[in-house]
Amino acid sequence: MTADPRRVLVEGLAELRLAPGAAAVEQLLALAALVREANEQVNLTAITEPVAMVQKHLLDSLTVQPWLAGPFVVDVGTGAGFPGLPLAILNPELRFTLLDSTAKKVRFVERAAAALGLANVTAVHARAEQWQPAQRAQTVVSRALAEVGEFVRVAGHLCARSGRLLAMKGRDPAAELARLPPGFRVAGVERLHVPGLDDERHLVILEPVA
Numbered sequence: 001m002t003a004d005p006r007r008v009l010v011e012g013l014a015e016l017r018l019a020p021g022a023a024a025v026e027q028l029l030a031l032a033a034l035v036r037e038a039n040e041q042v043n044l045t046a047i048t049e050p051v052a053m054v055q056k057h058l059l060d061s062l063t064v065q066p067w068l069a070g071p072f073v074v075d076v077g078t079g080a081g082f083p084g085l086p087l088a089i090l091n092p093e094l095r096f097t098l099l100d101s102t103a104k105k106v107r108f109v110e111r112a113a114a115a116l117g118l119a120n121v122t123a124v125h126a127r128a129e130q131w132q133p134a135q136r137a138q139t140v141v142s143r144a145l146a147e148v149g150e151f152v153r154v155a156g157h158l159c160a161r162s163g164r165l166l167a168m169k170g171r172d173p174a175a176e177l178a179r180l181p182p183g184f185r186v187a188g189v190e191r192l193h194v195p196g197l198d199d200e201r202h203l204v205i206l207e208p209v210a
Helices: 005-015 022-037 049-062 084-090 105-115 148-158
Strands: 071-074 095-100 119-125 137-142 159-169 184-190 201-208
Touching: 005 022, 005 049, 022 049, 022 084, 022 105, 049 084, 071 084, 071 148, 084 095, 084 105, 084 119, 084 137, 095 105, 105 119, 137 148, 148 201, 159 184
Parallel strands: 071 095, 071 137, 095 119, 137 159
Antiparallel strands: 159 201, 184 201
């Protein structure tokens, strides 16, 4: 029997110890539907099966919720809006800027945020290393960039002195951390678990060096 995406989402949120209201659950499911619909015209993701999208996009994005700090969050290389849009749904009190260098993806994020009523989301078409925000962020997150060191190089200037970079990775990134450029230190590496998946996930937490 095919699993029900709604049930997978609700049970996964409970496993992550997250308790959003019914409206937020509906917004998350609506986001997945928007991605699937847009994906027929624009290549946003290779993950299109409904349950896989819940697990590998929605729940995966929300695994970093315990380390999120505001009031200003930047998602670098957001792609189809992950992890930024799910996090914005669960944190309406925070302001999110979702940054990507691909115009068609930024246009989708703009449309999705409007359709979901996310007034706390701004989509920006720019390369992270060239973007100069009016305010630095308390949290700069990415799950798209290949190397932690590259993340620091292109996005370190977006982070407030009291802020953090959150690099969402797959396998243990110990080798990458040995090549970390100056200016940031590793504050921790957390093993993440995405409900329903056996895939390896890690979160690298980086802080500016005083």
